[in-house]
Amino acid sequence: MDGTLDTARNSSEELWLQAAYEVLTESGVEAVKIQPLAKRLGLTRTGFYWHFKDREALLDAMIRQWEMKNTGNLEARCAAYAESICEAVLNLFDCWLDDALFDSRLDLAIRNWARTDPALQARLTLADDRRKHAMMTMFTRFDYPVDEAEVRALTMIYTQIGYISMQVQESRETRFSRMRAYVQVFTGRNPTDAEMARFKARHQAE
Structure with a gap:
């Protein structure tokens, strides 16, 4: 069960990273914002914080x-x-x-x-x-x-x-x-x- 939860968590995190990547490469870092990303993914803004502390954490994940x-x-x-x-x-x-x-x-x-x-x-x-x-x-x-x-x-x-x-x-x-x-x-x-x-x-x- 725990493995399934970890897989789901990692997959969802990848969704946020992929969406952020698409915005970054299309429009630049200024356009990478939590609410527009949530709308793009059809997810809630609250869901973002299950995976990243804040926008800076997301940006750092992309850099890494x-x-x-x-x-x-x-x-x-x-x-x-x-x-x-x-x-x-x-x-x-x-x-x-x-x-x-x-x-x-x-x-x-x-x-x-x-x-x-x-x-x-x-x-x-x-x-x-x-x-x-x-x-x-x-x-x-x-x-x-x-x-x-x-x-x-x-x-x-x-x-x-x-x-x-x-x-x-x-x-x-x-x-x-x-x-x-x-x-x-x-x-x-x-x-x-x-x-x-x-x-x-x-x-x-x-």
């Missing part, structure tokens, strides 16, 4: 979710097994193609929010530092000098932030057609046909 998903998954992909730097970078590219690993809309919303929230800006800076460290470590693992690893990591970070902030729209076919060249630019090396084939296979691309 962003940290765990976007930064945590990026770190994991950088550390994933690879036989070459090209394969390692392709592992990282999984984040840019799979919303389950990295949510670009949420990343943009967090960056916009941080412009007016110094505390969040500090957490964003820490997250970007973690991402940079993960990418640098990926390069130094394959014997790139530290200074060069930093520049290559920053090049990838700035490219992805550019994609996110400019809200670039391109088909999967177009994106996949550019992947080999991106790997060449970021690593200075040419991925093998086998590496590209494995990468495309796990994304079910031609």
Whole structure:
């Protein structure tokens, strides 16, 4: 019985988080308010307080979710097994193609929010530092000098932030057609046909 109650509680909490996420990514943090969320969900305002102490607790839960998903998954992909730097970078590219690993809309919303929230800006800076460290470590693992690893990591970070902030729209076919060249630019090396084939296979691309 207790397990059933816990499941129901967690599911309901996820409903509030999902609704808050949708509003955040659509309209910004100022629009994330308890009463409109309750109306959106068809639930009572009182129900909100079964799951969150207040609005700030809800906002913090979203930030923690962003940290765990976007930064945590990026770190994991950088550390994933690879036989070459090209394969390692392709592992990282999984984040840019799979919303389950990295949510670009949420990343943009967090960056916009941080412009007016110094505390969040500090957490964003820490997250970007973690991402940079993960990418640098990926390069130094394959014997790139530290200074060069930093520049290559920053090049990838700035490219992805550019994609996110400019809200670039391109088909999967177009994106996949550019992947080999991106790997060449970021690593200075040419991925093998086998590496590209494995990468495309796990994304079910031609």
